[in-house]
Amino acid sequence: MRMTPFGKLLDPMEARRRLLSVARPVSRKEELPLPEGLGRVVAVTVRSPEAIPAFRRASWDGYALRSRETKGAADLAPARFRLVGELHAEEGFPRPLRPGEAVAVATGAPLPRGADAVAIFEDTRSEDGVLEVFHPVEPGRAVAERGEDIRRGEVLVRTGELLTPARIGSLGAVGERTVEVFGRVRVALLPNGNELVPPDRTPGPGQIREFNNLTLGSFIRGLGGEATALPPAPDDPREIERRIRDALEGHDMVWVTGGSSVGERDFLPRVLPRVGRMLFHGLSIRPGKPTLAAVAGGKIVLGLPGHPTSCLSNAFWLLVPLLERVERRREPILRERTVRLASPYGPTAPGFTSVLPLRLENGWGHPTYRGSAAITSLVGAGAFALLPGGKPRLARGRPIKVWELPPPVG
C-alpha cells in the first residue's frame, strides 16, 4: 500500500482566508412574496417610499388637546375642557380644535388640527361632556408625528442582511409586497469510497453506511443553502474527476467527503489539481487535517475527511464562514462569546490547532468530543472553541472564547 506523507501543513486560519478570498459569492437574485423572504439574504437595499406614520396620530388612548391649556393643572385644580367629539383609529375630525376643546381619541386616530398633545386616559376624568386633566401635558405627549417612525427614503433593509420578522414587518408597513433576495447557494455533496453504501441500504461485510451527505446536507440547508446529495463515487480517479466536473455544472461548490488523505486510495489530492487550482492540502488542525481545496472558475471544490466528526468539525469553523461569504451575508453566522470550560481539556497537540466542540449551558461549555471517527462526538454541540497547539492543560472553570452555532445547526 503506497502512502506519501503530508507536506507542510497549512495553518487553518490561513486556509480559511484563502478559501474566502477566492470563493465567488452567488449573483443570482430572486424576487419573493414578502412572507416567503424569512431567513433569506436581502439582495437590494430598500428605502421607504413613504413616511410612517403617514399622518400625525395619537399613540395612546386619551384626549387630544392644546398642551398649553393644561399649564398648572393639578389634582385639586384640574384643567377643564369641553369634549367635542371622539375619534376612532380610522376617523378624522372635520374642523380645527378651538380653545378649551378636547376630542377623545383612540390609539392611531389622526390628531385634530390645532391639537398638539394627548392627555392619556389614566390622567383624566370625564363626565357630562366635561374633561378634567390633572397634570400638565407636555407638547407632543402621546402623539406620533408624521414620519416619526420611518422617514421617506429611510433605509429599511440593506443588501446582505438576513430577513427577520421585524424587517419583513417594516417592509410590509410601507407597502412592499415582494423582496429581492440572493439565490440560495447550491452545494453538491459527493461521498467517495468503495466501502460506502447509501444510508438506506444494509451494509455488507466491511461496508459502512454513508451519512456525511445527510449531516452536511442538513447543515447546508440549516444555513440557507441547497444541497444535492450525490451517490457515493468509487475509488477510481477518472470517475471521481468526471463526477466532480458534472457536479460543478449547476452548483456553486462541490464538497467531496473521503479520499482526502495521503493513502493509496485517496485520489482527491491527485484529482483536484486536474479540476482547478489547488489552494491547500493538509491543515494543522485536529480533527480535520486531511482537508484540501481547489478553485475552478470561482467555484470551490473541497475534499473533506470522511470521518464524520472531522467532517462536521470542519463544517463548523471552515464551512460556516465559507457559506456566509458565498451567501453574501453581512451579519456573522457564528456568534462569539466567552464561557467557562466545564471539564479540564488538554494539553493540546504541539503544532496543531484543536477544535473543541462544546455544549453550552448556563455560561459553561461542556466538551462533547469523543474522537474523530465518532458519529456522536458532535451531537448536542452548539458551539466550538479553537485552541492553539502546544498549550498546557486548561483547568475546569477557565474562561474560553467560543463560537456559537445557530439552531437548527447547533
Next chain:
Amino acid sequence: MRMTPFGKLLDPMEARRRLLSVARPVSRKEELPLPEGLGRVVAVTVRSPEAIPAFRRASWDGYALRSRETKGAADLAPARFRLVGELHAEEGFPRPLRPGEAVAVATGAPLPRGADAVAIFEDTRSEDGVLEVFHPVEPGRAVAERGEDIRRGEVLVRTGELLTPARIGSLGAVGERTVEVFGRVRVALLPNGNELVPPDRTPGPGQIREFNNLTLGSFIRGLGGEATALPPAPDDPREIERRIRDALEGHDMVWVTGGSSVGERDFLPRVLPRVGRMLFHGLSIRPGKPTLAAVAGGKIVLGLPGHPTSCLSNAFWLLVPLLERVERRREPILRERTVRLASPYGPTAPGFTSVLPLRLENGWGHPTYRGSAAITSLVGAGAFALLPGGKPRLARGRPIKVWELPPPVG
C-alpha cells in the same frame, strides 16, 4: 368615548406561568424522511438498533499488528514485521495474523484477527515487504472497537429534542430512514380594527396597513410553527367572536392583535370571556400592558397590543416560551447570557417591568427601542432584557442579563 381603567395589572412572569400551565402541547405526530426532519421536534426517543462501528476497524491509515511485538522499538532499534497484505476500507483479511506479521490498513478497514493495534503511517517505514516501526504501539492504538461510537440500544435522540445535522447524521448512521416528529404548531393570526387594511392595499384617509400578521407570522414560522394570516376583523364584538371561534377549529392557538386595551372599541376584553376562561387582562410590563389571554379547551386565545413594537416585544418574552411549550421542545429557545449595556438606560417606570430590545455586538448590548408604536424599534434586535420597575438609571458598561433570540427571528 367610554373607557374603563385596567384593573390590577398582573406581573408578566406570573402571566407567563399561567399561560404555560394551561397551554396544551401538540399531540399530532408525523413520520418524515430523515432529511426533512431538520429543525423539527423529535416525538419518539430513538435507540440504536445496532452497534457502530459494526466491526473492529482501523481508525487511521497504517499497519495492523500485535502491539506487544513493538515493545522496546526505537528509532535506532525499530521493530520489524513482514507485510503480508493490504486492506482497503471495504476489504477483510482472510486469516488470523501470525506472529511477526503486519497488514497495511486504510482507515475504516476491518482489523485482521490477531491484530490489536495500528501503527500509524507516520511512525513507520516500509520497503520490500518489510515494515519498520520506530515507537512502541499501545494496545488499541488507532483502532475503533465494535460499538465504540454507538452501543446497541444507546439513545440517539430524545423526545423533545430538536433535530440537528449531527442528530440526523447519527440516525442515518444506524440505518434509520425516517423520523417521527411532532406536528408543527398551528397559530391563527387575527388582526382587529376598522382602520386596518391588508398590507397589499393602499390605505385611505385615517387607515393604516395591517402588518402584525406579517411580523408574527414570520416569527412563528421562524420558530417551527405554521401561521394562518386571517384578514382583519372589524370593530364588531359578534364578528370578532365568530372569527375567533372559526379560527379555533383547525388551529392550536389564536392570536388576536389590536382591540386589547380598555377603550370603547377594544372589544376583546368583552369577547374573550365568552370564548374561554380568562387568564389575565393587563400586564405590568412596558411595552405590552394591554395584553389578555383566555383558554378554551387547552387552546390559548391571546389578545395582543396592535402597536407593532408592543406586539413583537410580547412575542419575545411571552410567545417564545409559549411556542416552546406547545411545540414540546425540551431545549430552551431563548439563550441567556450577560452583556454590557452600550448606552445608559432608565430609570425604569415604577411598578412596570421594562422590555429592552438590544442588538448584540462583541459582548455589548445596544438598545434599539424607539417607542411602542415604532415599527422599526425591534429591527436588528437579536436579544432583549427584562428590567425590574423603579430602578435607577443603568450606566453604560453595566453588565445586564439578556435573552438571545435565534436567527432568523432575532
